[in-house]
Every structure is written in structure tokens, then in C-alpha cells.
Amino acid sequence: MIVKCSRSSPNPGRARRGLLRLSPAALLAVAACSTLPDSGPTESVVLHAAKDLKSNPLGFAVLPITPSVAATLAAEVPPLVSSLDTTDITPTHNDRIGAGDVLAITVFELGSGLFSSGSTASAAQSSELNAASGGTTGVTNQTLPPTEVETDGSIAVPYVGRIQAAGMTPQTLAALIQARLGSKSQNAQVMVRIASDVSNTVIVSGEVHKPGRVMLSTAQERLSDLVAIAGGAIYPPEDTHVQLVRRDRTAATDLGTLETYPREDIRARPGDRIHVIYQPRSYTVFGAAGKEATETPFKSPHVSLAEALARSGGPADSRADPNAVFLFRFETPEVARSMGVSTPVTPQGVPIVYQLDMMSPTSYFLAQRVPLKGHDLLLLANAKTNRFYKFNQLIGALISPAITAAWVAK
Structure with missing residues (x-):
């Protein structure tokens, strides 16, 4: 007697009439098949659920991973950080004065000048200034109080007035102050330094x-x-x-x-x-994988579908259907539309199930191109014969002691 284990029958009435004609042993076998545990659905169950409105309230679609689908998924990347560099081609300068900066301005003068009450310059500074002024001595220097750049980018300098400093380098600002002091001070030299750089x-x-x-x-x-x-x-x-x-x-x-x-x-x-x-990224594996169902961290910047399957141990030889490896994912509406999926958008995205046939050599190349995302779910479907094998093992476990006892009795 061969008993076929299945989850449902397309014709319940015919199934019930057929069960009435079965022997008690056959009825026991069918009952055992329906109650045996499984690690996940079969391929037919997933495909049937996608077409059944009652079993598929989200309206997810099942797409086989073809070269075009793999190319679309491989090109799916979040906004690149490098894309922000294309919005402004102006060269970046980190030495410009900006609003909120505090400037240290020092004015050096010869002889009696506007700032002559200040202290005498250091020997090195005096040597440089003497060389620039033709050897004249009596150089004095005065450091002005800390000058904060106003919100509008301007500063106020004694005997010079208000200057628009934002956007200038310290050297450019020093030259401007020096030029405006030219008619009021004897050979003034100016040094500007950003004491507190906020901008x-x-x-x-x-x-x-x-x-x-x-x-x-x-x-x-x-x-x-x-x-x-x-x-x-x-x-x-x-x-x-x-x-x-x-x-x-x-x-x-x-x-x-x-x-x-x-x-x-x-x-x-x-x-x-x-x-x-x-933000640790991980994916989850269920079904007839070589290893137990687990949440697996990425542990690398990028993980392909092929690498994820290898980490899970691949389809288990004794119970998996290698024709039916499913990738469950919420895609962005843009990617879903590019693949012709019209499923309504949920708060998490568009639900799509991708199917990979590992009995096809081409699929191994495609699996290397499909990148995994955080929170992806992999399902390795059970083979249809899995329940039948489990039932045989159960019957063997029940009958084996009786056979052993009868052999010992002889």
C-alpha cells in the first residue's frame, strides 16, 4: 500500500469518499501523514498561496530569479555617499573664515603709531619686520581683543571700521586690514589667526x-x-x-x-x-537547510545569495527540494515597478518572493549576483516526499520492537 501525504486536496468531496473506502491501516497512515511535523512548506504550497487571495492577504508575487531579475537586484543600492559630492563642484576649502569664528589680530608698527603703546615685538618678529622695513628699529606690536565674526560675516577693527571677513582666508584678511591702515599707521604689518574655528x-x-x-x-x-x-x-x-x-x-x-x-x-x-x-545586519534561514534555522549576521560589508546559502549548509539532501529556494523580501516601490510587480505597497515596502532553482547550473551564477539585505528571509522548501519518509520512519520505530520481540520468542 502506498499512501501519498499532502496538505490539502483540490476536491474535498472526492477525498472524503476515497477515505471511506480505505482500510483502517490506510486511514491510520493518512492520519499519521497529516500530523507529522515539518520545518516549512513545500514548493507547491508557496506557489498555491501566492495565487489564493485568502492565503495571501499581502498580495505577494513569486518571481523566478532570471538574468534580468538578478541584474535589477544587483543594481539596487541605497543613495551612495559619493552622490552628495556631485551637488556642488566648488572646491572645498577648510581655511576660510566664517560666522562664529573668533579671530586673533596682531598689528606691528614702526616708531610711534596707532598701537605704539603695545609691547615690543619678539626678537624673531622684530628681525623679520626690520628686514622688511629696511632695517628700521623700534617695532611695537599690539594684539587686539578677541574678535568674533558676526552672523552677517563682518568684524569691526579699530581705526579700520567694519570689514566683511566671512569667506576670506586669514592671510587675505590681514592684507586687507594692513592696506586700510596704510594711511594711518607707519608701515603697519598685520597678522590674523583663527583662535576658535567654528565654521x-x-x-x-x-x-x-x-x-x-x-x-x-x-x-x-x-x-x-x-x-x-x-x-x-x-x-x-x-x-x-x-x-x-x-x-x-x-x-x-x-x-x-x-x-x-x-x-x-x-x-x-x-x-x-x-x-x-x-545597525547590525542579519538574515534568517528557515526550512530544510543543512543547519538549524537561525538568524545569521552578515559579518562582512556584502553577502550574496550564494554565500548565504553556503553559510546555511545548503539544501539538506534528505528533506529539501533544491528546485525551490525562496527569498522573502520587502522591496522598494521603484524596484518592484521595474520588474513589473503591481502589488500594493505596505509600510515595509512591496512584498516579493524570489525563487531560485538550484538544479539549474545557471542559478549558481545568478545567486552570486543577488546581494542580500538586512532582514531578508531564506526558505529552503521541503521535498514533497519528506512526509512519506518521516511516516516510514515512524512506522519502523513502532513495528521494530514487535519484530524484535517475535524473533527473540522464537
């Missing part, structure tokens, strides 16, 4: 050891440099999400990508805000 800074916050304001230098630090200056990330690079806010735009990637791909590790600009977030 040329970025804010680094989140999961770093020393969050706060980081001043940019003329070395033009990159994003990963600023994370390092802030004490480094607390968590591993692949679990560290770096979000860059520049003006009214936002982009993000993981720290591992910044360290691996220099093109994404762009130079920071004054006013940038960098948020370092602990």
Missing part, C-alpha cells in the same frame, strides 16, 4: 568613543578620518552605519564600505553632520 567643523555623533565637534584642517579629512578622530567606532565596521547629512540631503553606508572603497569615502565639508549608528 570649519563637522559634528560627529552616535556610536563613537569621543562624539562632538571636529575641526577640519587644510588636509581635507575624509569621512573615515573623522570617525577615527572621534575615537573610532565602538562596534565592528560592518555593523556600523554611517549617515552623512549635507545641507538638505542625506546618504548612508556602512563603515566597512568607506574603508574598502575610496570612492565612497568622500571628503568632509564644513557644516556636515555625521551620525554613526550601530
Whole structure:
């Protein structure tokens, strides 16, 4: 007697009439098949659920992974951090004066001048100024009180008036002040230094050891440099999400990508805000995999579908259907539309199930092109014969003691 185990029958009436004609042993077998445990559905159950409105309230679609689908998924990437560099082609300068900066202005004069009541210049400074002035002695210097750049970018300098300083370098501002003092002071020389640089800074916050304001230098630090200056990330690079806010735009990637791909590790600009977030990525495996169902961390910047299947042990020989490997994912509406999926959008995205046939050699190439995302779910479907094998094992476990006892009795 052969008993076929299945979850449902397309014709319940005929199934009931057939059960009435079965022998008690057959009825016991059918009952045992229907109650045997399983690690997941079969391929036919998943495909049937996609077409049944009652079983599919989300309206998910099942798409086989073809070369075109794999190409679409491979090109699906979040907004690249490097894309923020294309919005402004103006060269970045980290030595410009800006609103909020505090300036230290020192004026050097010869003989009796506007600032002659100040102290005598140092020997080295006097030597330089004497050489510039033809050897004249009696050089004095006066450091003005700390001068803060106003909100409108201007400063007030005694005997000079108000000057628009924002956007200038300290050297350019010094030359401008010196030129305006020319008719009022004897051979004045001016030095300007940014004592407190606020405008040329970025804010680094989140999961770093020393969050706060980081001043940019003329070395033009990159994003990963600023994370390092802030004490480094607390968590591993692949679990560290770096979000860059520049003006009214936002982009993000993981720290591992910044360290691996220099093109994404762009130079920071004054006013940038960098948020370092602990965001471990993982995927979940269910069904007839070679290993037990588990949540698996990425542990690397990128994981392909092929790598994820290998980490899970692949389809189990004794109970898996290699024709039916399913990837459950919420896609963005844009990607769903590009693949012709018209499923309604949910708060998480568009639900799509991708099917991979591992009995086809081509699928192994395609699986290498499909990148996994955080919270993806892999289901390795059970083979249809799995329940029949389990039933045989159950019957064997029940009958074997009786056979052994009868053999011993002889």
C-alpha cells in the first residue's frame, strides 16, 4: 500500500469518499501523514498561496530569479555617499573664515603709531619686520581683543571700521586690514589667526568613543578620518552605519564600505553632520537547510545569495527540494515597478518572493549576483516526499520492537 501525504486536496468531496473506502491501516497512515511535523512548506504550497487571495492577504508575487531579475537586484543600492559630492563642484576649502569664528589680530608698527603703546615685538618678529622695513628699529606690536565674526560675516577693527571677513582666508584678511591702515599707521604689518574655528567643523555623533565637534584642517579629512578622530567606532565596521547629512540631503553606508572603497569615502565639508549608528545586519534561514534555522549576521560589508546559502549548509539532501529556494523580501516601490510587480505597497515596502532553482547550473551564477539585505528571509522548501519518509520512519520505530520481540520468542 502506498499512501501519498499532502496538505490539502483540490476536491474535498472526492477525498472524503476515497477515505471511506480505505482500510483502517490506510486511514491510520493518512492520519499519521497529516500530523507529522515539518520545518516549512513545500514548493507547491508557496506557489498555491501566492495565487489564493485568502492565503495571501499581502498580495505577494513569486518571481523566478532570471538574468534580468538578478541584474535589477544587483543594481539596487541605497543613495551612495559619493552622490552628495556631485551637488556642488566648488572646491572645498577648510581655511576660510566664517560666522562664529573668533579671530586673533596682531598689528606691528614702526616708531610711534596707532598701537605704539603695545609691547615690543619678539626678537624673531622684530628681525623679520626690520628686514622688511629696511632695517628700521623700534617695532611695537599690539594684539587686539578677541574678535568674533558676526552672523552677517563682518568684524569691526579699530581705526579700520567694519570689514566683511566671512569667506576670506586669514592671510587675505590681514592684507586687507594692513592696506586700510596704510594711511594711518607707519608701515603697519598685520597678522590674523583663527583662535576658535567654528565654521570649519563637522559634528560627529552616535556610536563613537569621543562624539562632538571636529575641526577640519587644510588636509581635507575624509569621512573615515573623522570617525577615527572621534575615537573610532565602538562596534565592528560592518555593523556600523554611517549617515552623512549635507545641507538638505542625506546618504548612508556602512563603515566597512568607506574603508574598502575610496570612492565612497568622500571628503568632509564644513557644516556636515555625521551620525554613526550601530545597525547590525542579519538574515534568517528557515526550512530544510543543512543547519538549524537561525538568524545569521552578515559579518562582512556584502553577502550574496550564494554565500548565504553556503553559510546555511545548503539544501539538506534528505528533506529539501533544491528546485525551490525562496527569498522573502520587502522591496522598494521603484524596484518592484521595474520588474513589473503591481502589488500594493505596505509600510515595509512591496512584498516579493524570489525563487531560485538550484538544479539549474545557471542559478549558481545568478545567486552570486543577488546581494542580500538586512532582514531578508531564506526558505529552503521541503521535498514533497519528506512526509512519506518521516511516516516510514515512524512506522519502523513502532513495528521494530514487535519484530524484535517475535524473533527473540522464537
